[in-house]
Amino acid sequence: MSPVVVAAGGRFFCQCRSMTTKIMARGATLDSALRKFRSICGEDGVSVGAAVREQHGKDESVHRCRPPDVVVFPRCVEEVSALAKVCHSQRLPIIPFGTGTGLEGGVGAVKGGVCFSLRNMDQILDLHQEDFDVTVEPGVTRKTLNAYLRDTGLWFPVDPGADASLCGMAACSASGTNAVRYGTMRENVINLEVILADGTIIHTAGQARRARKTSAGYNLTNLFVGSEGTLGIITKATLRLYAVPEATLSAVCSFPTVQAAVDSTVHILQAGVDVARIEFLDDVMMDACNRFSSLSYPVTPTLFLEFHGSERSLLEQVKTAEELTRMNGGSDFQWASDAEKRNRLWKARHDAWYAAQALRPGCKAYSTDVCVPISQLPQLIVETKADLIENKLTGPIAGHVGDGNFHCLMVLDATHPEEVHQVHLFCQRLARRALAMNGTCTGEHGVGLGKRALLCEEMGAASIQAMQHIKDALDPKNIMNPGKVLLPRES
Numbered sequence: 001m002s003p004v005v006v007a008a009g010g011r012f013f014c015q016c017r018s019m020t021t022k023i024m025a026r027g028a029t030l031d032s033a034l035r036k037f038r039s040i041c042g043e044d045g046v047s048v049g050a051a052v053r054e055q056h057g058k059d060e061s062v063h064r065c066r067p068p069d070v071v072v073f074p075r076c077v078e079e080v081s082a083l084a085k086v087c088h089s090q091r092l093p094i095i096p097f098g099t100g101t102g103l104e105g106g107v108g109a110v111k112g113g114v115c116f117s118l119r120n121m122d123q124i125l126d127l128h129q130e131d132f133d134v135t136v137e138p139g140v141t142r143k144t145l146n147a148y149l150r151d152t153g154l155w156f157p158v159d160p161g162a163d164a165s166l167c168g169m170a171a172c173s174a175s176g177t178n179a180v181r182y183g184t185m186r187e188n189v190i191n192l193e194v195i196l197a198d199g200t201i202i203h204t205a206g207q208a209r210r211a212r213k214t215s216a217g218y219n220l221t222n223l224f225v226g227s228e229g230t231l232g233i234i235t236k237a238t239l240r241l242y243a244v245p246e247a248t249l250s251a252v253c254s255f256p257t258v259q260a261a262v263d264s265t266v267h268i269l270q271a272g273v274d275v276a277r278i279e280f281l282d283d284v285m286m287d288a289c290n291r292f293s294s295l296s297y298p299v300t301p302t303l304f305l306e307f308h309g310s311e312r313s314l315l316e317q318v319k320t321a322e323e324l325t326r327m328n329g330g331s332d333f334q335w336a337s338d339a340e341k342r343n344r345l346w347k348a349r350h351d352a353w354y355a356a357q358a359l360r361p362g363c364k365a366y367s368t369d370v371c372v373p374i375s376q377l378p379q380l381i382v383e384t385k386a387d388l389i390e391n392k393l394t395g396p397i398a399g400h401v402g403d404g405n406f407h408c409l410m411v412l413d414a415t416h417p418e419e420v421h422q423v424h425l426f427c428q429r430l431a432r433r434a435l436a437m438n439g440t441c442t443g444e445h446g447v448g449l450g451k452r453a454l455l456c457e458e459m460g461a462a463s464i465q466a467m468q469h470i471k472d473a474l475d476p477k478n479i480m481n482p483g484k485v486l487l488p489r490e491s
């Protein structure tokens with residue numbers, strides 16, 4: 001039914017007519033763009049199929065908007081640049097897509113437009129073993145890279161759990177379980193190749209530069225790390241690599257309270273113990289894990305630890321950690337060095353996402369994250385648990401406690417609008433509590449669609465304005481992933 005026919009005359013008619021004109025103009029723009037896209041990356045490299053658009057218009061979050069109008073699959077940087085030039089000349093939004101594991105709605109097409117799926121650019125380039133670096137294209141995932149590195153004695157440690165694309169991880173400033181020792185994407189990206197909104201190709205540290213450190217000019221690399229596709233499309237990332245540790249040792253320990261678990265974490269870090277992972281699971285999460293994996297851990301706050309180093313140093317480290325946990329009331333300290341037993345100890349942590357989901361069969365897990373100075377963590381977790389109970393929400397807690405970062409794995413019926421709304425309100429309260437404790441509304445998942453208003457509260461008006469100036473300078477037509485990170489300006 002045409003809206004023009006519905007109401008003749010009056011304001012509604014005018015609005016509908018102008019809307020129809022806009023839609024027709026947009027259709028003509030898209031048709032002409034599609035012809036150009038096909039001439040750049042071939043018939044197979046362009047899809048307008050509903051299923052393909054649907055699949056590329058959503059991530060693992062509960063944030064939903066519309067799918068893109070078209071998905072393109074470029075094969076090389078020249079194609080990405082040529083496609084971007086077409087979008088730029090026709091003012092079509094560009095939404096970069098890695099593997100779609102994001103958790104804040106980053107790939108939704110708020111204004112429709114063109115999704116750039118980068119999966120066909122999947123080459124691992126320029127491995128420099130002696131320099132501990134490698135350059136990857138945007139279709140390479142972290143597991144693929146680590147499988148490729150297996151025989152070199154090197155590895156890339158940033159591990160967000162999901163098998164995300166490394167350039168998507170750079171775009172989100174991702175981290176995960178190993179960050180306490182190896183840092184986040186911010187500390188591990190050396191250089192990026194980026195296509196700007198108008199198709200210009202830049203290298204954030206200069207072409208082919210791989211120096212471990214630099215004080216040359218503005219830090220463009222870290223401007224693009226965490227920019228969530230709103231400033232450009234990352235088409236290459238040069239990453240730091242690390243030596244695979246000589247030995248690895250894992251441990252699990254239960255605590256009477258959250259405070260005792262966090263105090264142990266602080267004492268372990270203060271003692272200079274080289275802990276590579278230190279993960280916290282609350283009692284609800286432990287209960288879920290026990291049920292899901294038929295385990296029998298005590299249903300109390302629990303720490304999962306991993307130590308990397310030489311055989312000798314590890315035994316000393318574990319001894320120190322065990323003593324410190326005991327001093328804080330920890331019990332059932334179990335440790336293991338052989339791979340099979342280690343994996344068994346860590347099983348609960350690795351399966352946390354699925355265990356949480358199994359608490360309510362047929363429901364979806366949605367993970368929200370905050371990060372605070374570590375001394376604030378116990379109070380924040382205690383207040384969060386009280387909020388969950390008061391509002392009858394299911395949200396087991398798992399956290400990268402060594403960084404003061406934790407996730408609430410909200411288990412919800414995403415088809416139930418009132419429940420989705422309640423979870424949304426809870427996530428906002430959680431983020432505001434973190435802000436009140438001098439923390440951040442997101443330690444690693446990013447802002448996307450879900451946390452734009454919270455970002456304003458976190459940064460303040462002047463800093464948001466500075467961000468907006470940067471966005472305007474690099475993307476004056478606002479075509480790069482519009483509607484993400486920064487709230488739309490009032491017209």
Ligand SMILES: Cc1cc2nc3c(=O)[nH]c(=O)nc-3n(C[C@H](O)[C@H](O)[C@H](O)COP(=O)(O)OP(=O)(O)OC[C@H]3O[C@@H](n4cnc5c(N)ncnc54)[C@H](O)[C@@H]3O)c2cc1C
Pocket residue numbers: 059060095096097098099100101102103105106107118138159160161162164165166167168169170171172173174175176177228229230232233234235353444445481484
């Ligand atoms: C079970 C599970 C557990 C998770 N645990 C963690 C965790 O512990 N820590 C953590 O940090 N994250 C975690 N995540 C979130 C997710 O894996 C990360 O956010 C990851 O960085 C997203 O990468 P992706 O390739 O899937 O990006 P996508 O979801 O495809 O995209 C995410 C955002 O990045 C942009 N983008 C993607 N690729 C590019 C590119 N080449 N150039 C420019 N912009 C781009 C997109 O436009 C979008 O805004 C988890 C996710 C799941 C499903």
